[in-house]
Amino acid sequence: MTMLADDQTAAAVLAAVPCYPVPPVGRSPTIDALRDARAGHGLAIGNDGVMLILRRPWLELDVPVAPPISCYLPYGSIGGRRADLRCGLIPGDHLDHILDHFRAALPNEEAAFVLWNEVTREFAVHLPVIDEATPSRLVYRTPGLEPDWHVVCDIHSHGTGPAFFSATDNTDDADATKISLVIGQFADPNGPAMAARLCAGGMFLPLPRNPFSGDLRCSLIPATATIFPLSSPIA
Numbered sequence: 001m002t003m004l005a006d007d008q009t010a011a012a013v014l015a016a017v018p019c020y021p022v023p024p025v026g027r028s029p030t031i032d033a034l035r036d037a038r039a040g041h042g043l044a045i046g047n048d049g050v051m052l053i054l055r056r057p058w059l060e061l062d063v064p065v066a067p068p069i070s071c072y073l074p075y076g077s078i079g080g081r082r083a084d085l086r087c088g089l090i091p092g093d094h095l096d097h098i099l100d101h102f103r104a105a106l107p108n109e110e111a112a113f114v115l116w117n118e119v120t121r122e123f124a125v126h127l128p129v130i131d132e133a134t135p136s137r138l139v140y141r142t143p144g145l146e147p148d149w150h151v152v153c154d155i156h157s158h159g160t161g162p163a164f165f166s167a168t169d170n171t172d173d174a175d176a177t178k179i180s181l182v183i184g185q186f187a188d189p190n191g192p193a194m195a196a197r198l199c200a201g202g203m204f205l206p207l208p209r210n211p212f213s214g215d216l217r218c219s220l221i222p223a224t225a226t227i228f229p230l231s232s233p234i235a
């Protein structure tokens, strides 16, 4: 068998984040295994680009991470981009609870997490320990998680200020895999608004729809992920 690397550390890195050419038929057992994995990530290289395939118990993300390859390759297609919630949409009641909590904290900013249990498939709202809260600054702690629980959403308010991702928010979100939400404009007569993005693979990706189900009291500001804009929304 041909080795991809001749030292153990390098081989371990390549095994942890594998890179597979796409056969002309468009699929292979190894790429299927990457797509079916409970968690992990790797790359598929096709004649039309490079696809990051990233999995978490709650998330299936396939996103092109390079422009189409200009040379001829006898490979198949990487396929379409997708971002699907394995956990399903979050019950809208949880958003109502979070909005009430944020409103009660005005004029200060507030925070909440949406957690999901991959065994029982239940969602829960976690209200974190707040170290510092003012109308323009918030310091809060990421929850310690019990087994089987995952952070799906990290949410904070900007009080009556606009819903957008600040430079501080960008730093806070840089290394995580999560949905990041900022809710602001609490004094707006049309109700609060929500900026949303998917943080994954060190990128900020647009979220095509509100991750909560039901009739919502909070509108989604479209295309609020601006750091690495994609050519088209994730479908």
Ligand SMILES: [Zn+2]
Pocket (backbone or CB within 6 Å): 156, 157, 158, 164, 165, 166, 169, 182
């Ligand atoms: Zn913020």
